[in-house]
Amino acid sequence: MRNSSSSLDFYYIELTEFEDYGPLRYVFFTLCLLLFMIIISANVVVILTVSLKKSLHQPMYIFICCLCVNSLLGSSGFFPRFLMDLLSDTHFISLPFCFIQMYVVVSCASHELPLLCIMAFDRLIAICHPLHYNSKMTLKTVVCVIIFVELYPALLVGIFVLTLVGLPLCRNKLHNLYCAKLSVLTCVDTTTNRRAVQVVSVTTVFLPLVLILYTYLRILTVCRRSSAKVKGKAFQTCLPHILIFLNFSFSVLCDLVMSSLRQSKSVHPAVIAVLTLERLAVHPLSNPLVYGFNLPQIRGVIFRRLKINMKCFFLLHDTKSNM
16 A cells, blocks of 8 residues: 655655756756757758658668657657756656656667667668569558557557556655656566566567677678678668667666666766766767768768758858848
8 A cells, every 4th residue: 555644755756866066067957958959950950861852762761760760759758857857956756757758768768679670671681682672672661660660669668657557656766867667666566567578678679689680690691702892882881780789789788787786875876877878868869970970871961951051151141241
C-alpha cells in the first residue's frame, strides 16, 4: 500500500544528481543551451536538405533523415527540462511528466540500432548486389521498413512504461539527471517490468547488433575479392555508418558505466553529468555532423545552399547601402 503521509511521494520525483554550482550554473546553462541549439540546427539542416533535394530521395538518405528526426525527438525530450533544472534551486518533476520523459528518451534510444541495422542491410545490397538494388529497395519497401522500425520499438517501450504506471512508490528520490529506471523506486515485485525490459533489450539492441555485425562481415568478404576501386567506394559509403555505430556503442557503454557508478556514493555528480550528456547530447549531434560532412552528396547540397544564401545576403546588403 502507498504511504499517504506525504503527497510528494506520489506525484513528484526528485532528481538528486544536480549540484548547486552558484553563479557557474548560468555558464553551464548557456553552454548546454548552445549545444541544444546546435543539435537542433544541424539535424534540421540535414532533414531539410534531404527533403527538398529530389536527387537525395533515395533509401540511404531517407534513413539518414529518420536518424536525424530521432535525434531531434530524443534531445527535445531531455534538454528543455534539463535546462530548467540547471537554473532551478529545486529539482522536482511531476510523476506523469516523468513517465512521458522516460518514454520519449527510451523509445528514441530503442529506435537507433534498428535504424542502423536497416541502413547496414541497405549498404549490403548496394555493395554485394548492385544490379538488384533498385528492384529490392523500392519506395514501398522503404516505407514499410521505416513504419515497422518506428512503431515496433515505440510499442514495446510503451508496454514497458505502462507496466510501471500505477505501481506504489516507496521513495521519490531518483539518482539521475532525468527520468529513467523508475522501477528502482517501487516497493512491489517488478517481475513483469523486468521481462518487458528483457524483451525490449533483445529485440531492439542485441538482435540488431548481431545483424549489423553479420552484414559488415558479408561486406568485408565481398570487398576482399573486389578491385581497389570497389573497395574505396565501399569504404566511403560505409565509413559514416561505422562511425555512428561506434559512437552509439560508446554511448551505450557510458550508460552501463553510469548505472554501475550510481551505486557508489563517492562518485562526483559531474561524472554522471558528463556520461549523461555523452549519450543524450554528443550522439544526437554526431548523426548530422558525420553524415552531413562525410557524404559528398549531402555536403555538396548544404555548401551550395549556404553559398547561395550568402550571395543573396551580400547582394541585399549592397542594395540597401546604395539606396
